[in-house]
Amino acid sequence: MTATQFFVIVLGAGLGVAAAQGPTLPPGAAQQQVAFTCTGCHTLDRICAAQKSAPEWKATVDQMIRNGAVLTPAQAGQVVQYLAAHFRPKPPAPPARRGHTRASQPVAQP
Numbered sequence: 001m002t003a004t005q006f007f008v009i010v011l012g013a014g015l016g017v018a019a020a021q022g023p024t025l026p027p028g029a030a031q032q033q034v035a036f037t038c039t040g041c042h043t044l045d046r047i048c049a050a051q052k053s054a055p056e057w058k059a060t061v062d063q064m065i066r067n068g069a070v071l072t073p074a075q076a077g078q079v080v081q082y083l084a085a086h087f088r089p090k091p092p093a094p095p096a097r098r099g100h101t102r103a104s105q106p107v108a109q110p
C-alpha cells in the first residue's frame with residue numbers, strides 16, 4: 001500500500017471516531033451539568049448547533065425545564081451563563097467596503 005492510501009485509511013478511521021463521539025462541550029463551570037442534564041431527551045447536537053443570546057438561552061432553558069429537565073433555579077442560571085458564553089451568535093460579518101460595488105452607483109437612464 002502506498003503512503004497516500006495509508007494516510008487516507010488513518011484519516012478515515014479518525015473521522016469515524018470523531019463522528020461517533022458527536023460534538024463535545026467546551027470546558028466551563030456548567031459543562032458537567034449540561035452534559036448530565038441536557039442529554040436525557042436529545043443529543044448535544046442541537047445545543048452545540050444553536051447560537052443564542054443570554055435571554056434566548058434563558059427562554060430555552062426555561063422551556064426545557066417545562067419539558068421536564070431537572071434543574072434548580074441556581075443550576076439553571078449557571079447553565080444559561082455557560083451556554084450564552086459558548087454558544088452565542090457569531091459576530092456579524094464586517095460591513096462591505098464602500099465605493100467598490102457597482103450596484104450602489106446610480107444607473108444611467110437612456
Ligand code: HEC
Pocket residue numbers: 034037038039040041042046047050060061063064067068069070079083
Ligand atoms: C425532558 C426532556 C428534555 C431535556 C432534559 C432537555 N430538553 Fe432540550 N428539547 C426537548 C424537546 C422535546 C425539544 C424539542 C421541542 C422544543 O423545542 O421544546 C428540545 C429542543 C431543544 C433545543 C432546540 C430548540 C430551541 O429552542 O433552540 C435546544 C437548543 C435544547 N433543547 C436545549 C436543551 C438544553 C440546554 C437542555 C439542558 C438544560 C435541554 N435541552 C434538556 C426536551 C428536553
